[in-house]
Amino acid sequence: MLPGTQGYWGHPVQSNSSARTVLILPNSPEHAISIRAKALTFEAPQSRILRERVHLVAPSDATVLITGESGTGKELIARLVHTLSERKAAPFVAVNCGALSENLIESELFGHEKGAFTGAAGERTGWFEAADGGSLFLDEVGDLPLSMQVKLLRVLQEREVVRVGSRQPRRIDVRLIAATNVDLLAAVRAGRFREDLYYRLNVAPLAIAPLRERREDIPALTRHFLALYAGKLRIGVPALTDAAHERLLTHPWPGNIRELENVIHYALLVSSGDLIDADDLHFTSLAPVAAVPAPRPQADGAPTLEAALLALCEQGHPDLWRHIEETVYRVVYAFCEGNTVQTSRLLNLSRNIVRARLTQFDVRSPERATAGD
16 A cells, blocks of 8 residues: 555546446436435435435425535435436426526526517427426526516416416426525515415425535545546546545535535546545635624724614614615615626625615615616
C-alpha cells in the first residue's frame, strides 16, 4: 500500500455501467430493482428514513412534496418515486417553475390553441398533457406567482386543464410531484403562497437533509461520482488519500451533493496517477455564514435593525410581518434604483416573486413614482 492511502474508501474499480447506477435513476421499468438496491444504499439515519418513506409513498398516486436545500437531489428523489410507482412505464416530465417566463407560464403548463395570443402560430400541448398517464415534477413550485397558484389548485381539484384560448376542459391523469427549497409555511404566513394549495401539495411530504447533516453518505456518493466521471474520461477510478478523505468529511458543503459532484469531477481532471490528494480538491462555494453578533448601537446614534424590530414588537404593531416585508422591498428596490433583476439578486428571490411583491405592496420605481406625483 502506498504511503498516505491507509483507510481509503474502497479500491480502484472499473468504471462500468453498473457502477453508475448509485444515483442515476433510469426511467425504464427494468431498472427498478437495481435502483431499489443501489440508489438509496445510504448510511446516514436521515437517508434510511427517507428511503423507507419513498418506498411507502411511491406505489400510491398521492401528491408528493419534496423539500430540501438546493443541490440535495430533489429531482433524483422525484424520479425514484416515479420509477417505483405503477406509472413507471409512462412519461416523467420535469419542469423548473423558476425558469418559466411569467408571461408564458400558463401556456407552458396547460398549453394553448392557435391564435390564443400574439405569436401563437399553432396549438401547443402543455406539460400537464405531456405527462398524461405518468408523473409531472414541478421543481421550485414556491416560485409560482399567486395568479398561477390559483390555476394549479383548480387542476389538482378538477383533474382537468383548459388550454389558453380555449374553453374546453381536457381530462388528465397525472401524478404531481412538487419540490421547493423555500419554507412554504413561512411563505403562506407572508402571503406569498396559497394555504389551500400548500395543503393540496403536502399530502405525502419527503424532506431531504442537507449533506452536512448526513456526512455518513459522503463516502458512497464520492465513490459514485469517481466512477461516473472516470467512465466519462475513460480513465481508471483513482483512490483517495487520508488527507482527501478528511477534507471531504469536514467541508460544510453549502452546495450539497451538486457541489460534491463538481469537486470530484474537477479532482479527476487535475489529479495525476491513481491517487487523489487534498490538494486536488477545489472548493469554490461560499464559506459558512458567521453567527450574527449581538446588536450594538451605531456610531451616529441611529437605531440598529435589531433595535427597530424590538421597538415594533414592544409597540404591538398590527400585521408586523407584512409591515417588515413591505419595508424591505421598498428599501431594497429604491437602493437598486428600480431594477427588478438587481433587487431579486440582492434578496436571493426569483424575479416572479419580487414582481408579485412589488405589485402587492404598490412599490413603484423612482421614475414612475416621480411621474405619478
